[in-house]
Amino acid sequence: MTFHVLSVCTGNVCRSPFAAQLLAARLAEAGIDVEVTSAGTHALVDSPMTPEAAAMSRRAGVDPDAHAGRQLTAELVQASDLILVAAREHRARVLQLVPRASRRTFTLREFARIADFVARARTVDPSFTFASDDPAARVEEIAVSRGLAEPPATPQDDDVVDPYRRSPEVYAEAERLITVAVDGVARALAATASGGRGAA
Structure with a gap:
C-alpha cells in the first residue's frame, strides 16, 4: 500500500510545498512507494508557491508549477501515515x-534529529535490522525514540524559520534547513527498503 506523508506549514506557499516536493523526489529515487502532499494551517487556498519558494524547488530539480495552496483538515491528517x-x-x-x-x-x-539518533544508536549493534520493510514501522520506531534522543539546544531548533514576505537571506536559511532535514527523513525512510542496513 502507498505510504502517505503530509507536509504542513502556515500558508502552504513556502515551506510545506517545497519540503513535500523535495521529499517526494528523494523517496522516488530510493524506490519508496509514497505519496507526499502538503497543506497549511491558514492556507492561501489555490495560491501558487511564492516566487522565492518556487525558485527553491527548481534549484532542487523539482517542478513547483502544479502547486495550489490547500487548507489543513482533519480528513487530511487522518489519511496520512x-x-x-x-x-x-x-x-x-x-x-x-x-x-x-x-x-x-x-x-x-x-x-x-531523532532518526539520526536512532541511526547512531544502531552502530552499537551492527547486526540490527528491522523486522518489517514498512515505512510505518520506521515512523513507530522514531516515535518511541522521541524521549530518548538528546533534545535540541533550544526548542526553536526543531523549527524551520518562516520566510514568507521576508528577505532573500531568510528564504536561503529556510531552504538550507528544509533540505538538510528532508535528506535525513529520506535516509530514514529509505532504510526500510534495505531492512534497515546502510541507508540510514
Whole structure:
C-alpha cells in the first residue's frame, strides 16, 4: 500500500510545498512507494508557491508549477501515515484536529534529529535490522525514540524559520534547513527498503 506523508506549514506557499516536493523526489529515487502532499494551517487556498519558494524547488530539480495552496483538515491528517510540520505551532494545530495523530506527527527537523539518533544508536549493534520493510514501522520506531534522543539546544531548533514576505537571506536559511532535514527523513525512510542496513 502507498505510504502517505503530509507536509504542513502556515500558508502552504513556502515551506510545506517545497519540503513535500523535495521529499517526494528523494523517496522516488530510493524506490519508496509514497505519496507526499502538503497543506497549511491558514492556507492561501489555490495560491501558487511564492516566487522565492518556487525558485527553491527548481534549484532542487523539482517542478513547483502544479502547486495550489490547500487548507489543513482533519480528513487530511487522518489519511496520512506521517505528518511533518514546519514548526511546533503547526504540530499543535494538527493535534487539535486529530489528537490521536500525536505519534505520527513531528516537526521536519525533529524527525530528522531523532532518526539520526536512532541511526547512531544502531552502530552499537551492527547486526540490527528491522523486522518489517514498512515505512510505518520506521515512523513507530522514531516515535518511541522521541524521549530518548538528546533534545535540541533550544526548542526553536526543531523549527524551520518562516520566510514568507521576508528577505532573500531568510528564504536561503529556510531552504538550507528544509533540505538538510528532508535528506535525513529520506535516509530514514529509505532504510526500510534495505531492512534497515546502510541507508540510514
